[in-house]
Amino acid sequence: MKELPLIDLTVIVLYLAAMVFTGFWFSRRNKNAGQFSKGSGLIPGWAVGISLYATFLSSNTFIGVPGKAFGSNWNAFVFSLSIPLAAWVASRYFVPFYRKAGEVSAYTHLEHRFGPWARTYAVICFLLTQVARIGSIFFGMALALQALTGYSMTSIMLVIGLCILAYTVLGGMEAVIWTEVVQAILMSGGALLIVVLILLDMPGGAGKILETGISDNKFSLGSAAPIFTEPTFWVILLYGFFINLNNFGVDQNYVQRYHTASSEKEASRSIWICAKLYVPLSLLFFVIGTCLYAYYQENPELTGQIKLQAAAEQLGPGASGEAVAARAATLGPADYGDKVMPHFMAEKVPPGLAGLIISAILAAGMSTISSGMNASATVFSEDIYKRYLKRNASSEQHMRALLITTAIFGIIGMAAGIAMIGVKSILDIWWELSGIFAGGMLGLFLLGIISRKAGNREALAAIILGVLIILWMTFSYLIPSEYSYLRNPLHANMIIVAGTLAIFLSGSFLGWLRKPAAQKPVS
Template structure:
């Protein structure tokens, strides 16, 4: 750990103040709830696309992806490869659907389709998913800045979180979108700078990186065997498709942005711009991870320093000998999330370090701010105005959004603090999001695709799907003597199986009962 040079601190300070200033600027335009949640539908499609790209490119990508590539290979990149198909489905079917309903919440239509329980269930799943995501992102930023500043991770989360709350509350969705446009550029430049520093500092250059990477299988996309008990190519592809379908089709962070554009065409274009930007840039982060692996293999003293750091964190009260013994047993997978911060501390020159820290901050801030705004919108529309008080004045609605945004920011910080000590930020996020999102996506697809499915069938299907999700999640805890009761599928399959269970059971029950409810179009016409 070390103290950042003054010039780097100035760069970071200017960046943070600028983000808050954007919030203050747009606060003058935020006069009602519609402006806070949809910017009155006047944002250009290219800005929405940049905003979606920045939301995808979170600190989980900035720190977790290089750590994952360092510890294993490029298997997780298959997640990005699944994005085009999910984007096509969203642009072709979901965007027109949401624009025609006119509902700012992604979950209001579920009540029209299946009843209040469906809407409430989806909202709860979404809010839990957002808290898990915000927490993992807060953790990622704290891991990086702790190595640079020496401050505790709790302190870092509180300081960064306060800045995010300020500009998100002050400026609403318009401030979120335009700050994300800037943050998307900063993140991309930061990634390219890191890649250049690693490659230029590597003895032997690209050829040596390729030699080490090929020898240790660092460029592999995973096994192509039809095995769903391991994170094979097919497992990650399936998980990525369903998760990206959930992101583009049901996640309030994205659906809300479809309403901020001027037309359906602009909203669809924003999705494709996000894909065109994210897929190649996400590959760069995997390349960075492989380059760092080669760099540390040729600099064993730096590798040992990271191992000692991780061992000391795991044994805070351990003796020096015990820490050294533990350090010697740590694998690349055990230290992956610490490698990028360590490289920044030891090898990034003054000035550029401030830029890279700003890029990491922007990676965290963009996703957290959009999550806060979306969570506040859902809470206001789907919970408070649905169950507490529906006839809010414009002033009361705006005040409620301010309070809810602040509360979700604080809860996200608390979740990040609770996650301190996890092994892999990316793994934690994938597991939690798969659990919470699986049932929600299955119910949504059932309502959109199957017009014959009624309330009762959807409820039974959702309950069965939830039981399957809970069983798959906690089956590793089942004692060995009851091994036959365990799920042996890889954990990323939880979302896939949960989604398909709800959808297929709902279809089966609908066919058995032959009950035909009113189509969604008739419900909205009424």
């Protein structure tokens, strides 16, 4: 592993220092909890939209998406194709709902609709989702930087984490949004730069990449067969629609930004800006993955280096050279896809440019982590602290709780990232965890908004049924082989689809069966 040149380290340090300085700059405006959570409430829609776009991007996108395209094909791009449909639903129904409600927490209205348990349940699901997301993004950033610097992944997470804590805790939501505008520009430019560098070093250029991609079926979007046991086109489309509907309609990261915009129209506009930016850029990351696949096919000696590295990490530091070589011989592209982008940057990106690309990767991860920290702290303070711990909290006490919990969630996220070291695919682990935690939350929201007949008891029964289905689909693989017929036959990405539909449909049906309350006789 080559040492990172001083010029690249300087670029990275300057970028991190600029982000921390932004936090100090906006800290002057954070006089109360409302300012910390919603900013000025006058942020233009284009800035909010770019901020949403930056939140969608992450180190999972920068490392995981090219790794996925390298190891398989463009099947995962179908996820991005579902975003416009989810954006239409959110801008048409969810934004007006939240702007009218006026509550900074996305989950307060669930208590009005179904009772305290519903609000608490949604909060727990959201916080678990955020811990998983923040952890996976910390891991993705550390994976890239380890390949370039040789530092341990744990040390990298701690250093980057402290910088994120500084500007997020100090600057609040306004700092998060404006730093994400800068980060979005940086990460988009970094992705374009990577494509250019691959093309310049690729024997045969774009023509050879296209030829290799076609011959090895790298551009496939997946089978169009109506099969739900494999990641077909329809499985990823359904998964993407439900996850993105959850993002735009239920996730505090997004809902909180609707309140920062100057009007309902600007809030809706921000969603479409996010969708229009993200779909083409996500395609660019799949192009990067295919370009890297063709490049390493033409340079098999480099592929051997990556396989040895992946095998050594799998076996641990005590493994012998023979054992590592034997394991490396068994690895396929899907087993080391996440390591290809960091390896290319370490070996082929010239000094100076590497610092810019690393800063872009940091920008992708830091934007999502800072947003998740702020949103998690807001939810905790609004839905737990003020609801159960300190009902009559003063403005100073509320602000102190926000600052402390922002830091706590950042630390928990770092710990989750450290725990993920050694996973096979960043994208796979995040998709699976988000599908587990988000399904029940989205189903409950849809039930509350669409079904007028479902009440507290019907919603509780539906949640119990939905959670049981989610748990069975997630853990039924543990059932002994002699009872394999009891295992979940569907693909893991169908968990959020099945869980959401189970809660919404069963709750609606029970509400339909519910007898209307008897009217009191008029005296």
